[in-house]
Amino acid sequence: MTEDLRPATVAVTAGRPPHEPDQPLNAPITMAATYVAGGDLEYGRYGNPTWTALEDVLGALEGGRCLTFASGLAAVATVLDLVAQGGIVVAPAHSYTGTLLQLADLEARGRIQARLVDITDTEAVAAACDDAALVWFESPTNPALELADIPAIAAAAHEAGAVVVVDNTFATPLLQRPLEMGADIVVHSATKYLAGHSDVQMGAIMTNDDQVYGVLKGRRDLLGAIPGTFEAWLTLRGVRTLHLRVERAQANAADLAERLAAHPAIGEVRYPGFGGIVSIVLAEGAMAADLLCRKTRLWIHATSLGGVESTLERRRRWKAEPATIPDGLVRLSVGIEDVEDLWRDLATALDDLVG
């Protein structure tokens, strides 16, 4: 049924109870640590009807089967755990810092070998796929907003026999569906756009490979990085408006990217042409960037992204952010407010910097 429907309709309609008299319209919050014996669920760590409702929607949106996790990094860790002892993992040098820290930690313990690449250099990435067990990428990358050629890299990785994983947190399944572009596994920090209100931590994995799904489900059962039931319900509620939020955030971001490029305080604007994240590099560097984050009044100085409210931060304030990310780079997570108010607030703060 969901195959014939457009994404906006899937976001609204999937994962609901059957249309029958006295059924609620929404999946209830099922608080249960155990179930009466003899069925499929048996115990709270193995499954929950509220997770299933959310997984039905997220899976339908990405075009695969979905498993949800306690956080994006729990999902990342579960996927990286697929790599056999000593296996090679190819990943972008500019990735989410938590992913980079996990790779470094696994490498330091001799679990894997990490090969960090410039994900925009398709030929170099293809060459790095040689003997790799897993090829990981983000596109757009966080926070440099570089784009990868997903189909070309997936083909090269498959030729080398590697599993292809895309972290699709920034694009969302509305703007990019990596499973259709050759990826084997998609990972999300559902904390960001999918939940969308900066009030839940949640992760998700999608795949079309039943064997991989079974292995990942087995790891979740055993390691226990399961989502909270209330968090799953909140994420499900958030997903119902995903298309509206992404549409507005993207329209605001495209508009702001253009206006920002003309401001004398800004050295560089990075906007990949889609999505709601814009990175700007302040002409005067880190101090100006820190000042900007303190001066805005609507824009909230905070880490994370993908919420309804606009936030900003200088990424290099985090020790784990690679030194190749400019010191004065501020990542803007554009929200769904009125763009004129967002611009006035930013412009006032920026004018102050050059005035």
Ligand SMILES: *Cc1c(COP(=O)(O)O)cnc(C)c1O
């Ligand atoms: C935030 C983020 C993660 C980690 O997700 P958490 O929910 O914070 O654990 C992973 N990948 C990307 C691209 C992210 O932005």
